[in-house]
Structure formats: C-alpha cells, structure tokens
Amino acid sequence: MTSLRVVEICAGAGGQALGLELAGFDHALAVELDPKAAETLKLNRPDWEVRVGDVADPEVWDPTKFRxxxxxxxxVPCPPFSIAGKQLGANDERDLFAWAVELCGIMRPRAxxxxxxxxxxxxxxxxYRQHVLDRLNELGYVADWRLLQASDFDVPQLRPRFVLVALSKDDAPYFSWPEATPVQRTVGEELVDLMASNGWEHAEHWASRADRIAPTIVGGSKKHGGADLGPTRAKRAWAEMGVDGLGVADEPPPAGTPKGYNPKLTVEMVARLQGWDEKKWLFAGRKTSKYRQVGNAFPPPVAKAIGRQIVAALNHEGEPRLQTETATHNEVYRVLRGADAPLTTDQIYERINGALTREEIKIQLKHLTRDFDMHEGESASGEATYRLGTFRAFIGQDDHIRHEYLTQMRSKVS
Known part of the structure; x- marks a missing residue:
C-alpha cells in the first residue's frame, strides 16, 4: 500500500493535521496564515513543508504543483457561518469555503x-450548501455533509462540527461516515491528574464536581480580547462544574488552595479536552496565542476517525456501497439554476411538484438573496419573477473585496 498524501489549507496549530497523520496521511504541504500557529506546526513536525501567509495568495503556494x-x-474560516456572528456567508470577506471547493478543479484531488x-x-x-454540492458534482465528485459531535469520537467536549467529504466517483462507493463511540469520561476524570500536579490536595473533590463533558471550547479571535472559555452561557456551564471560565491560568492550583475553589483551566488542560496529548504536541507563543490555537482547532480524534474512513475509501477496502441520491438542500436554488427564463413563485412551486409550500419557497428565496445576486422582475400578469444571478462568494476573483479587506485587516485576521 503506497503512502497517501494530503495538502492542508488553513491548517491552524495542527489538530486536523495530527488526526490525518494518525489516520495514515503524509503531509505534502500545510498552509497557515497565523505565524504562531505555523510555528507550532514546524515545532512539532520539522520535516513538513509549511507555508505561512494567505492561503489564496499565489505567492504563498501554487496549487497546480500539487495536482x-x-x-x-x-x-476554512468559521466567522462567515457562526451563529455568534452576523452569518454573512458569501458576503463575508473571510469566507474561503467556496474557494476551497474550486481548488478541486485545479488540483484534482481524489478526496x-x-x-x-x-x-x-x-x-x-x-x-450555499446546494451550490457546493452541485459544483462538486460538476467537477466529478460525490459529496456529502454530516454534523458530527466531538463527544462521539472520544473527546470529552460537545463541539459540533459540520464536515464536508467529497470523493471521486471511483472512490466514493467505498466511503462511509465513521460510527459514533460516545466518550465515557467526564471533565474531572480527564483533568484530575493535571489539576493535582501542582500540589492541590483537593483535586479529587474538584473532579467529582466536574462530572460531565465540557461545553464547546471557543478559541476566539485576535479582534476580541484575551483568552477565556467562551460566551456567558458557556461560562455558566463551566461554573456548574467548578471551573472559572473568565480566563486561562498559567499553572494548576498550588498546595493550600481551599477545597471549594473554582480553578481556571491551563492551556495544557484545554489541549487535553480537545483531544491532544499535551506532552507530545507543543504550542508556540505566549498563553493567549497558545489558547487560541488550541481552542480554534479541529479535535485530532475526530479528524482521525474521518481520515481513516477516507483512507479506507481510497484503498477500496470492503465492498462498494450503492450510491444513494444526494440530499437536496435548497429546492428553489436547483430550479432557478436550471431555468432558462425568470420564474414566478407559482412556476417554482409547479417545478418542485409541491415539495415545498409557497411560504417555504419564499423563505428559500430569501436565503438565496443573501448569497447570490437575485434579479427580480415582473411577469406579464404582474407577478414577481426571479432569476438567479452570480454567486457572491470569493472563488479567486482578482477584483473581489476580500483582497482589500485582507490588506487593511491583516493583523486582526485569525
């Protein structure tokens, strides 16, 4: 069996990278914008080729060399889709999801x-999702989305992640999503040895209070303050487990700390809750930088579980599965995309055979107008008509607003 090679973009501090390595991939290249995260990659894997800079900058790397x-x-960056933000999607200058999909047309990866x-x-x-699926189909890939919980893959943390996997039509029949194996360990069980490592006599008592898995760890961004464990709701959940979420500690509680004390977590503790072995993967930079690298990462065990399934598919292990039709995420998009003339709501309703109510069609039209140019007109009978225009996302355009944004905000982009 020959070695399988991966190019990783927006690699961060290596959570996904480590998981894919454990699954059986060798890194041909890793590209990361943040210098400290890139330094972390080099610190742990000095033999990897790591490029530092904007992943969409042709001076940083040349995708054609990795066909x-x-x-x-x-x-790729999360703020365009995060419920904690404005959910600007294709209109967010940081969005690189659609651009990454277009790379498949240049690099022709198997997966x-x-x-x-x-x-x-x-x-x-x-x-947006429908556009991604249809575009990958045009490029010769079978794609699927899946919402995965980190706690289903041996990570004592909620951390839901939405994952897209696409494979060539030859390899896709051999792919299946990894089966869940829910974690059995609580935060207390996971961290009690670290909490006691500086002499705290009451670490076991603290661990008995921290009797559940962690809420989603949030790394934050360079634009917003220092390191802490997330928004108010998350801090309340931490407090119920006896953890002070208003910051990150330099070290565990020392001997003599009172029994009822609510300690802060250290970076090493957060790394363990993310699925890292904190003794084997080191982080470059000062505390806040380290915490952001850890908190923004894809947990290595989750990446490993998905990576193993991709390896199995690329090696054609097992019996091929019958390919079911890909789920439709937006019926209205599919209809308008295939139309050769503007359509009214009633015409859309007829073409989807009543799969949606007219009110649901209007909702999907509203979603479309946020990520696509929508040309609205009027039929001869006075009804509103709709024709789908250009997808607004960055896919490599030289004149896209993303370039100006990155030039002005480079120091604050993370």
Missing part, C-alpha cells in the same frame, strides 16, 4: 475534506 494529490483538507461550525448546517445556508 492529483490524494486529499485536500482544511478548516476533499472541509470542516466548519454547526452554523453552516442551518437553513440560512441551504442555498
């Missing part, structure tokens, strides 16, 4: 794996 790679993978936040699975982005 026919086995896997293209990445954790693609992209992960993002749960927000991308929301109805708001149904047309």
């Amino acid at each position: 026919d790679i086995d896997l293209l993978a990445g954790g 693609l794996m992209l992960e993002n936040v749960r927000g991308l699975s929301a109805p708001r982005f149904s047309a």
